[in-house]
Amino acid sequence: xxxxxKIKRFDPEKDDAARWESYSVEAxxxxxxxxVLMDIKWHHxxxxxxxxxxxxxxxxxxxxxxxxxxxxxxxxxxxxxxxEGGTLTFEPLPAASVIKDLVVDQxxxxxxYRAVMPWLINDxxxxxxxxxxxAEDHExxxxxxxxxxxxxxxxxxxxxxxDPDYLGPAALLKAYRYVFDTRDEESEERLKIxxxxxxxxxxxxxxxxxxxxxxxIDITRWLSALKRKAxxxxx
Amino acid sequence: MTFxxxxxxxxxxxxxxxxxxxxxxxGADVAVVSKLHPLRSHTGAAQGGIGAAxxxxxxxSWLWHAFDxxxxxxxxxxxxxxxxxxxxxxxxxxxxxxxxVPFSRTNEGKIAQRRFGGHTRNFGEAPVRRACYAADRTGHxxxxxxxxxxxxxxxxxxxxxxxxxxxxxxxxxxxxxxxYEILTGDVHTFHAKAVCFATGGYGRVFKTTSNAHAxxxxxxxxxxxxxxxxxxxxxxxxHPTGLYRLGILITEGARGEGGILxxxxxxxxxERYAPTVKDLAPRDMVSQCIYTEIREGRGINGKEYVxxxxxxxxxxxxxxxxxxxxxxxxxxxxxxxxxxxxxxAPTCHYAMGGIPTNVDGQVVRSGDRSxxxxxxxxxxxxxxxxxxxxxxxxxxxxxxxxxxGRRTGMAMAAAIKADNKKAALSENPEKRTRDxxxxxxxxxxxEKAVSIRTDLQETMMKNVSVYRNDDTLAESxxxxxxxxxxxxxxxxxxxxxxxxTDLMDAVEILFMMDxxxxxxxxxxxxxESRGAHSREDFSSRDDENWLKHTLxxxxxxxxxxxxxxxxxITRFQPKERKY
Amino acid sequence: MSKKYGHSAKSSAxxxxxxxxxxxxxxxxxxxxxxxxHYDRTTASISHSVITSAEADAGVIPEYSDAxxxxxxxxxxxxxxxxxxxxxxxDASAAQPTGQEATPYDVLMLRLGDPVYAxxxxxxNLLFLxxxxxxxxxxxxxxxxxxxxxxxxxxxxxxxxxxxxxVLFIVGSYSVIVAGLNV
Numbered sequence: 001x002x003x004x005x006k007i008k009r010f011d012p013e014k015d016d017a018a019r020w021e022s023y024s025v026e027a028x029x030x031x032x033x034x035x036v037l038m039d040i041k042w043h044h045x046x047x048x049x050x051x052x053x054x055x056x057x058x059x060x061x062x063x064x065x066x067x068x069x070x071x072x073x074x075x076x077x078x079x080x081x082x083x084e085g086g087t088l089t090f091e092p093l094p095a096a097s098v099i100k101d102l103v104v105d106q107x108x109x110x111x112x113y114r115a116v117m118p119w120l121i122n123d124x125x126x127x128x129x130x131x132x133x134x135a136e137d138h139e140x141x142x143x144x145x146x147x148x149x150x151x152x153x154x155x156x157x158x159x160x161x162x163d164p165d166y167l168g169p170a171a172l173l174k175a176y177r178y179v180f181d182t183r184d185e186e187s188e189e190r191l192k193i194x195x196x197x198x199x200x201x202x203x204x205x206x207x208x209x210x211x212x213x214x215x216x217i218d219i220t221r222w223l224s225a226l227k228r229k230a231x232x233x234x235x
Numbered sequence: 236m237t238f239x240x241x242x243x244x245x246x247x248x249x250x251x252x253x254x255x256x257x258x259x260x261x262g263a264d265v266a267v268v269s270k271l272h273p274l275r276s277h278t279g280a281a282q283g284g285i286g287a288a289x290x291x292x293x294x295x296s297w298l299w300h301a302f303d304x305x306x307x308x309x310x311x312x313x314x315x316x317x318x319x320x321x322x323x324x325x326x327x328x329x330x331x332x333x334x335x336v337p338f339s340r341t342n343e344g345k346i347a348q349r350r351f352g353g354h355t356r357n358f359g360e361a362p363v364r365r366a367c368y369a370a371d372r373t374g375h376x377x378x379x380x381x382x383x384x385x386x387x388x389x390x391x392x393x394x395x396x397x398x399x400x401x402x403x404x405x406x407x408x409x410x411x412x413x414x415y416e417i418l419t420g421d422v423h424t425f426h427a428k429a430v431c432f433a434t435g436g437y438g439r440v441f442k443t444t445s446n447a448h449a450x451x452x453x454x455x456x457x458x459x460x461x462x463x464x465x466x467x468x469x470x471x472x473x474h475p476t477g478l479y480r481l482g483i484l485i486t487e488g489a490r491g492e493g494g495i496l497x498x499x500x501x502x503x504x505x506e507r508y509a510p511t512v513k514d515l516a517p518r519d520m521v522s523q524c525i526y527t528e529i530r531e532g533r534g535i536n537g538k539e540y541v542x543x544x545x546x547x548x549x550x551x552x553x554x555x556x557x558x559x560x561x562x563x564x565x566x567x568x569x570x571x572x573x574x575x576x577x578x579x580a581p582t583c584h585y586a587m588g589g590i591p592t593n594v595d596g597q598v599v600r601s602g603d604r605s606x607x608x609x610x611x612x613x614x615x616x617x618x619x620x621x622x623x624x625x626x627x628x629x630x631x632x633x634x635x636x637x638x639x640g641r642r643t644g645m646a647m648a649a650a651i652k653a654d655n656k657k658a659a660l661s662e663n664p665e666k667r668t669r670d671x672x673x674x675x676x677x678x679x680x681x682e683k684a685v686s687i688r689t690d691l692q693e694t695m696m697k698n699v700s701v702y703r704n705d706d707t708l709a710e711s712x713x714x715x716x717x718x719x720x721x722x723x724x725x726x727x728x729x730x731x732x733x734x735x736t737d738l739m740d741a742v743e744i745l746f747m748m749d750x751x752x753x754x755x756x757x758x759x760x761x762x763e764s765r766g767a768h769s770r771e772d773f774s775s776r777d778d779e780n781w782l783k784h785t786l787x788x789x790x791x792x793x794x795x796x797x798x799x800x801x802x803x804i805t806r807f808q809p810k811e812r813k814y
Numbered sequence: 815m816s817k818k819y820g821h822s823a824k825s826s827a828x829x830x831x832x833x834x835x836x837x838x839x840x841x842x843x844x845x846x847x848x849x850x851x852h853y854d855r856t857t858a859s860i861s862h863s864v865i866t867s868a869e870a871d872a873g874v875i876p877e878y879s880d881a882x883x884x885x886x887x888x889x890x891x892x893x894x895x896x897x898x899x900x901x902x903x904x905d906a907s908a909a910q911p912t913g914q915e916a917t918p919y920d921v922l923m924l925r926l927g928d929p930v931y932a933x934x935x936x937x938x939n940l941l942f943l944x945x946x947x948x949x950x951x952x953x954x955x956x957x958x959x960x961x962x963x964x965x966x967x968x969x970x971x972x973x974x975x976x977x978x979x980x981v982l983f984i985v986g987s988y989s990v991i992v993a994g995l996n997v
Contacts, residue, residue: 013731032567042685046728046737051275054447056483056563058375059275075566099418100734106272115819119383120335130332132344138337145337145369145376149274162960165818183335196822201830202960216562227830234827 001084002026005036007048008091009101018098021045027078033066034073037090037102050102057214060150064102065091070152070212093155095164108164109151112171116193120178121186137182144177144222146215153209153219159202166202167194169209169219176222179229188233195230203227236423237660240266240391241651243412243427245398245454247273249281249374249633250615251433252381253640254596254647256334259388261648266391268398268414268425270449270739273382277435277447278636281374282559283488284351284366285637286630287324291345292364297321299356300365302807304631307353307517308624309766309776310809311467311784311802316620318805319594320631323638328367331637336380338369339556349556350491353517353628353814362515366630371486371559374633396423397739399668401430401457401611402660407600409461409611410658413668417739420732422672424664428657429647431612432458432590433640439743440751441583442696445477445484454617455753456746458590459789463600463608465750466619466784466800467588469757470767472627473701475521477582479540481567485560485579487629489545490514492552496525497542497576498533504541509814516814519626519767522581526701535578542576549573581701587627587767588757589619591786591800596643602786602800610658614643621784624802625766675741681726684740691718691747699755704771708759715752719792722748752795753787760797761785778809829952836949843942850925851918861885861930864921878929885929927994936990943986951979 005025010018023040034055041048050073051061057075064073067081067089082088096104122131147170154160154168167175175194179187194200200223209219242258244251247269259265267273288295301321305312332338332346339347348364356363369376385392393414400413402424411426434454438446455465475496476485490496496514498504508524509516516524529539545553550573553561564570564577591599596612615636622635691714698711722744729737763777764770784800861882865874878886925935955972962968 011731012733030567041737042683046683047731049729049734049736053271053275053449054277054280056280056481057566058280058372058559059271059277059447061271061275077566100731103734110272112819114386117387119387120380122333126333128329130329130338130346133340134344135340135342137344138340141337142370145379146372148279148375149379159960163963166960167819177337178335181335181337192822192825193819195825195827196819197826197959198819199822199826201826202956204956227827230825231827231831234825 001029001078003078003082003085004087005040006087006089007040007101008089009048010098011047012100029077029079031078032074033071033076033078033081033088033090034062036078036088037073049100058148060148063093063150063152063155063214065093070094070156072150072152072214075214093151095155095161096151106151109154109168109170112154112167113149113174115167116171116175117186117190118171118174118178120181120184122183123185131183133182140180141177143217144173144180146217147173147177148215150214152212152214156208156212158206158208159204163198163202165198167199169203169223172200172203172223172226173217173219176226179226187229191230191233194226195234200227200230236421237426238266238393238423239426239657240264241427242266242429242431242647243268243425244431244433245269245412246276246433246435246615246617247271247382247392248276248433248435248615249278249377249381249636250618250640250643251276251431252378252385253637254431254433254612254614254644255385255390256381256388257641257644258648259385259390261645261652263648263651264391266393266425266427267385268393268396268412270395270397270417270453272394273385273392274379275449276378277450278633279375279378280445280447280484281377281633282371282484282486283491284349284368284373284630285328285377285633286351286354286365286628287328287367287634288321288365289325289328289346289348289367291341292348293356295356295363295365297324299358299363300324300354302358303354304622304628305624305807306359306812307626307628307631308622309519309626309812310778310782310804310807311470311621311624311765313621313803314805314807315803316594317622320620320622320634320638323642324634327634327637327641330641331377331380334380334384336369337376338367349488350515351629352487352490352515352521353512354630355512359511359814362512366488366491368488370555371488371557377633377637397742398434398453398457399671399742400664401461402664403461404658404661408609408658410660411664413665415668415672415742417734417736420735422665422668424660426657426660427610428651428655429610429612431596431614431643431647432617433613433615434617436586436616437747437750438583438585440691440695440747440754441471441700442692443477443482443580444583445474445482446583451743451747452586452617452750453743453746454613455589456749458598458613459749459753459787460791462788463590463598463611464786464788464798465588465753466591466786467621467625467757468586468750468753468787469761469785470587470623470625471583471699471754472518472585472587472767473522473581474584475518475525475581476543476579477584478563478567479578479580482582483563483567484582484584485543485563485577486557487518489543489557489560492556493545493548495544495547496521496579497544498528499535499537500533502533504528504533512814517626517628518584519769520814522701522767523769525581540578540580543579544576545572546574546576583700585627585632586616587619587621587623587625588753588785589613589617591784592618592620592639594620594639594642595646596639597646602798612643612647614639625768671745672738672742675725675727675738676730678724678726681724682721683728684725684737684744687718687721687725688740688744688747690714691744691751694718695751695754699758702769702771703758705759708755711755712752712759715748715755719748749789749791753789756795756797757785757787776812782809833949833952836945839941839945840949843938843945846938847942851921859924859928859931861928864924867917867920882929889929923994926990932994936993939990940987943983943990947979947983947986951975
């Protein structure tokens with residue numbers, strides 16, 4: 001099918017502000033949105049810049065705003081985005097500084113991730129065998145471990161748009177994953193970090209993150225559990 | 236500018252992070268240089284599991300695991316290394332669990348295990364549950380946990396730095412790398428006491444692959460350019476079940492949980508080829524069987540695919556144990572595996588060969604196993620220890636990464652403790668790199684990387700994939716010669732300095748051309764069929780002449796040399812391979 | 815670790831939890847308010863009947879329950895006053911159109927001047943006031959602290975908001991407390 005692709009472009013060495021560029025593209029309805037971008041880069045304009053790697057939704061490189069919603073370009077097909085003759089738009093993730101075209105600076109996003117101490121803390125002597133964890137206890141955190149840290153959620157969150165320093169759903173979900181891991185011994189310290197002015201309480205259960213998540217994680221549900229935990233632990 | 240660290244690791248997938256973590260645990264100053272953010276590494280795409288004889292679900296022993304691996308390798312694996320890996324496996328998995336990897340659990344709360352192709356009990360009797368898993372995202376949770384631990388240990392990460400050169404002294408000691416900072420377009424030198432390559436595989440030289448776009452085998456090329464040989468490159472694993480046309484991986488765990496392959500007649504054809512283990516035969520066999528079915532006209536609708544039937548497995552298992560592959564089928568093909576079979580075809584998946592190393596990750600530069608390159612280490616898919624021989628068993632790749640990543644990390648830390656000196660850098664270490672980049676950028680007329688790459692992928696897929704013969708291999712070699720000429724005029728449209736991915740595409744195609752020959756040449760010389768290397772003109776295994784490793788020495792435009800190296804055999808004498 | 819995030823000694827968990835609690839209470843307070851104010855005037859007073867202004871003009875006196883009668887007597891004794899109608903001031907009718915039902919204001923005043931249950935209704939109104947102000951202004955300050963990125967301005971705006979809330983609370987409390995006292 002023939003579609004018009006509009007891309008919000010920005011070249012830091014030439015442009016003062018972002019500009020829209022349009023391309024007319026021949027594509028198949030079963031193509032991924034990423035295939036369209038690659039086609040443009042390879043056959044129309046080699047300077048078009050975007051991140052990609054696994055191309056099937058597990059590495060999290062290509063989160064961007066497609067037709068106004070944050071998605072992974074490799075995890076959505078054209079047939080679900082655009083009709084014959086229609087227009088498909090690509091923009092970089094909102095609330096992040098743009099490096100070039102669709103590439104955004106994710107250093108702030110990962111700074112938030114590092115802030116919640118995203119690692120297992122257990123200083124008890126390690127047993128010979130694995131630390132046991134019941135299947136039920138594992139299930140509490142299982143969905144949260146699906147997160148690929150693509151940033152679609154955090155950059156879809158109105159609280160993040162307003163306050164760029166808000167920890168955001170991705171980092172808070174990571175905190176949840178460790179606070180609720182029965183093997184972790186340091187949930188109190190982590191709760192003190194998320195229970196801060198830039199933390200958990202800026203989640204107003206807007207559910208944009210849930211809608212944006214390409215791994216279909218019910219983020220708000222787990223953040224609410226984290227809130228209840230913070231309340232019962234801290235006073 | 237010049238950065239200085241004890242240890243510089245190139246690549247931040249499972250092997251690189253494991254090496255970084257264990258070296259950092261020993262107190263070394265570790266830097267990890269990667270062309271992607273570490274969490275984008277392709278280890279994250281590993282689905283089904285990681286093999287270790289934990290015996291959590293049923294009786295198991297590391298020796299059975301070693302036997303399966305040797306047999307799976309079609310006896311080309313070095314048995315001392317295989318024994319080392321299978322012995323280290325349970326300990327390493329337990330350590331991963333202690334680091335926080337969220338494995339799926341048994342009812343007792345132990346690490347859950349499932350069946351996988353080629354893994355058997357009591358030396359081939361029946362399938363055994365040996366693959367430790369976290370649903371079908373085992374690689375993903377291992378990658379994330381390792382990165383988290385490295386961040387905790389304050390490993391220094393240089394994200395989105397493309398390594399472009401390996402630095403060696405006159406005397407052949409490795410002392411650093413040169414890397415291009417993608418964000419700024421600056422070239423930097425990394426000066427180190429030890430350099431470790433964990434740069435992953437080369438799936439992207441083939442048209443249909445389960446590998447990431449980043450899987451361009453950069454490390455192989457850098458090693459070849461530095462005069463290091465590549466071992467057993469002709470052994471390329473094609474995973475039997477890639478989504479039709481797309482090549483996206485459908486884990487072998489799907490068959491481990493009961494999935495069945497069927498041809499156009501609805502027949503469970505693997506029963507004919509492997510009566511004992513059926514659909515759980517090793518990947519080389521299953522891929523070859525699928526191609527045979529297709530060639531004999533039993534592909535579905537006359538097309539080049541067969542069906543992976545999961546409909547009898549049940550919604551419960553698909554939703555809980557294989558959620559990702561269900562999503563892939565639904566998203567990319569619009570097929571619900573609960574109700575319809577999944578169209579699958581073999582997809583290029585894994586490089587058995589690579590940079591030859593010993594069990595401590597030290598790179599060996601000739602047929603003599605004690606002839607190591609001081610200061611140069613390799614681990615993961617880019618290395619060839621060799622534990623996979625002619626065909627890797629499922630779950631052994633993640634195991635290879637973590638076992639040898641761990642050993643390499645510890646070995647590097649020990650080495651710099653023993654000898655705490657950095658070999659001095661040469662006068663202008665960045666010159667070669669700058670010259671290459673500038674000449675690409677300055678070229679105004681030439682060919683874009685994409686057209687060269689497409690032709691490379693086409694010829695490799697057509698001539699060097701599952702079935703090969705002398706004619707196809709000769710054709711591929713002549714194509715490669717032609718491509719090698721074309722790549723000299725590779726050009727870029729993006730002339731900017733910042734985040735120039737166009738330039739990176741050009742650099743990658745230059746890399747690919749430097750090792751693609753190793754695959755085709757090794758395959759042409761090896762006049763037998765063994766494991767994943769299947770010659771139509773030499774259809775049987777020939778232990779008398781070919782029970783040996785290939786060593787490829789590239790000489791750029793002057794062609795290449797091929798040497799051979801003996802296989803280490805300890806316990807298991809080569810036998811006919813039947814399943 | 816970045817300074818921006820580190821752990822904070824001051825927990826905001828209590829405020830968030832209070833917000834939830836006040837929110838929940840507001841639901842019930844609002845239902846009660848709507849019921850007594852706008853739907854069922856007879857519950858406006860528990861201790862006596864409600865009369866319309868026309869009835870008051872005609873000299874009809876509210877009927878007290880036994881307990882209310884006693885309370886009225888007692889208060890009259892305490893105040894030493896005699897013959898004053900405790901519910902509807904004699905001159906109230908002059909200010910109002912005749913022949914109509916009592917206005918919401920009248921009803922409110924009746925309730926807050928109730929000889930027996932005034933304390934309960936005043937308590938209700940004070941609680942309503944407190945919860946509504948806290949809940950509303952907590953939301954407002956959240957918005958202010960989200961959108962004002964300048965530290966000084968943000969602290970200023972938030973303080974100003976809470977000060978305004980306090981003023982509203984004082985004014986509101988005063989009017990609730992004095993209501994019905996002059997009768």
